[in-house]
Amino acid sequence: MTQAVVSRDNAARVQDNANLIWGAAEKMRGKITPADYGKVILPFTVLRRMDCLLAPHIQTIKVEAARLAGATEEARDQILFRKTKMGFYGTSDFTLEALLADPENIADNLKAYINGLSKNMRDVFIEHFGFFGWIDRLDKQNLLYALVKFFAEKDLSPKAVSTLAMGYLFENLIRRFNEASNATAGDHYTPREVIRLMTSLLFAKDGERLASEASVISILDPACGTGGMLAVADEYLKERNKDLLINLHGQEVNPESFAICRSDMLITGHSPDNIRIGNTLTQDRFAGQHFSYCLSNPPYGVDYGEEYDQIKAEHERGDQGRFEPGVPRKSDGQLLFLLHMISKLPADRGGRIAVIMNGSPLFNGDAGGGESEIRRYLMERDMVDAIIALPTDLFYNTGIATYIWLVTNRKDAEDSGKVRLIDATARWAPMRKSLGSKRRELTDADISAVVNLYLDHERDATVKVFAPSDFGFRKVFIERPLRLDVDLRESEPGRFRNASAVDEYCLWMQQQFGTDVADQLKDVTDDVTAHVEDEEGLSLLRATEGAAKADLAAAEKACRRIQSSLLDAEMWAERRALTGLLRSLRTAGKQTEWMDYNVFLEALERHAKAH
Structure with missing residues (x-):
């Protein structure tokens, strides 16, 4: 079986390319704060990759676009997507190199170039990256021409940088961007080794089937951030079976993270239209769709008070909504993301979920309360496969305890009636250099050990197996008359x-x-x-x-x-x-x-x- 992995030589080349592109930061030093470097470098990298991808098709696109001048933009998009076999197109006469011919008007011409892109990517640059604002700022600071020239000289064509290598390169840049803006990195970036553990656990019990069949796999992350989990899931599956057709889907509420994730999908050869913006709790952008696998790291302890009435109304619709089992307290909506993912599993076959949450969904909520009712729903239907306690200090912006929940709507016979609790809190290695609150990391050996414990290939004192009914309890109120003398x-x-x-x-x-x-x-x-x-x-x-x-x-x-x-x-x-x-x-x-x-x-x- 051919594994789609980057060799040691290619990995070094990816690192070199990332270093070269991040070298654009040198041109901004002293005029742009380091935390904002990524807001310039990432859009320019995407634009240059698109520039190179469009080059062989530009004449075909122009002829076809002229023929479709009377069609709606939506119809024109679909026809041109099929024609070019890409998830975007552009009709402008400009390229990054051509922009250099008119330094005086480079800002207006760059905007015209972006306005000539298909709507799905045009909106990414204008609305979500907010790139027009950066174009004006860079132009006023006399940086725009130098940056356009810098990126125009970089060969990011598929011949020079494969789709796989481009994905690694872009991920490298995203990581640097998140580290440079470390104060908020945790809002949209889960450490890669944590994602590798999650994906390994998510696919572990389907490993043989996934490795041997040429099938279609659909994956959803309803809080996808910059797309790290989707990217690692894609990488994991391709390493095991290059014949899998993998459809990645994600929803994100933060405009900048959405823009990065959609761009990453384009760069790695996936449909950018499968990444959609909106609040998952109130706007299901994939209504009516179901997915074989879901994975996510939803926000911890985020108040959803503004959305509460809408969520409560959906809860009251019973099985016609996503939140029938219960509504947790307004101060923390993590369990709502889990209920959303459960609603996305297919009804006619098994599906699996891996979600990482803090301790609140495990312990908060009295009997009869929202959290307790949701847990009861999961246990009574034997949907919880395992819960893994992770080490503290794994994340960039918090050192709190976190847990991976593995949930399925159809357990195998040997797993029926069992819930595994795995204590992995002692499986970690110290980092050579701390990044924010992140002082520890999971090694390959740690990940392998946890997966083997989950698969029951090994058993030690860190694993406990319970029946779902062991977690049930009822709170009984015993009242007696008030007795006063x-x-x-x-x-x-x-x-x-x-x-x-x-x-x-x-x-x-x-x-x-x-x-x-x-x-x-x-x-x-x-x-x-x-x-x-x-x-x-x-x-x-x-x-x-x-x-x-x-x-x-x-x-x-x-x-x-x-x-x-x-x-x-x-x-x-x-x-x-x-x-x-x-x-x-x-x-x-x-x-x-x-x-x-x-x-x-x-x-x-x-x-x-x-x-």
């Missing part, structure tokens, strides 16, 4: 064991001003206010230098609430009526103590009705 033997029957703060203040007022204090509330207002402020600590706070404004405000609010009740004539009238009723009950009955408050209330109600 009542004692009417006191001289003033209005004070109970669990007296409220207001009750204590009322007793103080009666002791201080007499039992008829309710008739002189206006006269005692100042005294009551002063007493409450002393008791609640407000007076002390006011006398304390540097007291926090928040503490003062909270104390003032509490005092106002208590004072409002104490100086309320209606409250005193209700209290007087209750006190009279209690005195009457004490006098009329033989019982003055109750150990059960509910029995006391029944006796009080009977007495009130009788009197």
Whole structure:
């Protein structure tokens, strides 16, 4: 079996080409910040590759485009895509080299060149890369001509750089871009060795079939970022069977990441139209489509409050929507991505999912809550194949614990009724140089060991196998009547064991001003206010230098609430009526103590009705 891998010599050549292209950064040094180098280099690399791919077809395209002048752009696109057997085309008279002939108008001409591209790639440059803004900026800084010349001199034709090598080159540039903008790298970049582990696990149980059959494989990443997972999955499968027809699909909400991913698909010979922009949770860009495999690293702990109402409405549609099992708390939507992928598995055959998430989907949510209901749905249908705990400090922007979930809609007979938990937290090697929060990496030996444990080729103390029912539990509420003591033997029957703060203040007022204090509330207002402020600590706070404004405000609010009740004539009238009723009950009955408050209330109600 021929393996589509880059040889050691080719790998070195890819590295050399990447170094040469990244050399464009030297021309921007001092004028563009390093974190922005990729925003210029990546679009120019894509443009130059397209420039080289279009060169043999440009005349055919122009003739065909002229013949189709009256057709809609959509119809023209489809015809020209088939004609050129590429996922894009261009009709401009310009090439990067031709742009150099008119230095004074190079910015306008470069924009005209991009405007001549097919809509699917034109939008990538204009809307998502925001490249027109960079063209204007580079032109004002007298950098544009030098950069156009730099890239025009690079031969990125298929003869010089194969599709496979171009994919590696572009991935190399993306990695450098992410490392240069390390503060946000984790938003759209999963370490390559983590993806290799995920893809190895995802395809492990189908390995023999995938290696021997010439079949069509469809893969979806609903949070694809710059396309790293799709690229590694493609590479993994091609290494094992060059005859596989692999269709990669992805959806991404971030415009820049989307632009990079779509460009990567074009560069590696896949359909760029299979990469679509939009919020997966509210905009299913692949509605009605199903996929054999799904893999993803959805965002951790991202609030989806703005989308909650729409997601809740889809949940209420039951099996007509993607989120029937449950809706997790608004602060974290990871499990919604998993439910979305489950809805994308084919109904007539088995499909597999590999998703990496933090600990929240495992542990958050009480019984009956959204997260718990989703977990119950998965376990009751025996869909969880394995959960692998990864080492910490693997990712660029977080050191938290992460877990790979392997989920399937159709287990093999030998896996039925089993859930493997694999502790891989000790399988790592230190990095020679840390990258942000990433201080550890997975070696080839680590990846191989975890896959063998998953396949049950090996077994050690780090593997536990459970039945799905072992994870189930129910929360039962046991309620009993509220039990409070009542004692009417006191001289003033209005004070109970669990007296409220207001009750204590009322007793103080009666002791201080007499039992008829309710008739002189206006006269005692100042005294009551002063007493409450002393008791609640407000007076002390006011006398304390540097007291926090928040503490003062909270104390003032509490005092106002208590004072409002104490100086309320209606409250005193209700209290007087209750006190009279209690005195009457004490006098009329033989019982003055109750150990059960509910029995006391029944006796009080009977007495009130009788009197």
